[in-house]
Amino acid sequence: MDKTIANLLTALAKASEVVIFTGAGLSADSGIPTFRDGATGLWANIDPEEVASIEGFRKAPEKVWAWHEAMRALFAKVRPNAGHEGIAALESLLPDARVTVITQNIDGLHQASGSTRVIEIHGSALRIRCHRHCGFVDPWQAGQSAPRQCPSCGALARPDVVWFGEALDEDVFSLAAEAAFDADIFFTVGTSAIIQPAASLPMAAKEYGALLVEINPHQTPFSEHANYSIRAGASEFFPALRKALAEE
Numbered sequence: 001m002d003k004t005i006a007n008l009l010t011a012l013a014k015a016s017e018v019v020i021f022t023g024a025g026l027s028a029d030s031g032i033p034t035f036r037d038g039a040t041g042l043w044a045n046i047d048p049e050e051v052a053s054i055e056g057f058r059k060a061p062e063k064v065w066a067w068h069e070a071m072r073a074l075f076a077k078v079r080p081n082a083g084h085e086g087i088a089a090l091e092s093l094l095p096d097a098r099v100t101v102i103t104q105n106i107d108g109l110h111q112a113s114g115s116t117r118v119i120e121i122h123g124s125a126l127r128i129r130c131h132r133h134c135g136f137v138d139p140w141q142a143g144q145s146a147p148r149q150c151p152s153c154g155a156l157a158r159p160d161v162v163w164f165g166e167a168l169d170e171d172v173f174s175l176a177a178e179a180a181f182d183a184d185i186f187f188t189v190g191t192s193a194i195i196q197p198a199a200s201l202p203m204a205a206k207e208y209g210a211l212l213v214e215i216n217p218h219q220t221p222f223s224e225h226a227n228y229s230i231r232a233g234a235s236e237f238f239p240a241l242r243k244a245l246a247e248e
């Protein structure tokens, strides 16, 4: 990894746009199971169609609400890990670059670790919103386990997350796409690169000229396209990069 980090330092010194695209693997070392690894914990014995889809919400909003409350309670207990912290530190270590985090995670750990420019393309389990998009968005209060109504228009309130089968928010995704197009270096971290349209971003970045760097302990569909595919956990790689940048 040392030689790769040395090459990345050279590229980072010239970069004005640095993008870090993250998925569930980044938060695994904080104690949040990834969807695919998680036959236990949050994802055990659940049918995603029942608890994380619009059809499930229409059929049984109480069940969907209760499952998300359990997820929110888990997120409230965990802390950012060295991967999140190393990513946040890039902002001060690269003063001449704009650092953008695009995340598929809904756990709020990037903001908790100090990243200031975070695009949450799958929303956040720390917020609720009006199901009809009337404009109502609110922080999720602890213990809020019963379905409640939107105070503005009376429709159902719901977790502010993108469920299976739902379209991404167009404005949010446009911001992410612009960052990908502008990127000089695009890190893809802890994602299996399967869920679309999120998974299109790294390839778009590469087509528009970015250096593509993958951080994942396992091979993914991106690995063969990446300029560097680094077989390491995020909480191992980003502290090493942070240390190397600080020592420069």
Ligand code: NAD
Pocket (backbone or CB within 6 Å): 022, 023, 024, 025, 026, 027, 028, 029, 032, 033, 034, 035, 036, 037, 104, 105, 106, 107, 122, 189, 190, 191, 192, 193, 194, 195, 215, 216, 217, 218, 220, 232, 233, 234, 235
């Ligand atoms: P995924 O579960 O499909 O894949 C996780 C990837 O992370 C795998 O490729 C795995 O090899 C890798 N990984 C595991 N440990 C790692 C580590 N320490 N460092 C780096 N990589 C590691 O996750 P996904 O691609 O993000 O897609 C799942 C979807 O489920 C996402 O859309 C996300 O919104 C949602 N989800 C979110 C959370 C969260 O917010 N923390 C958790 C689970 C699922």
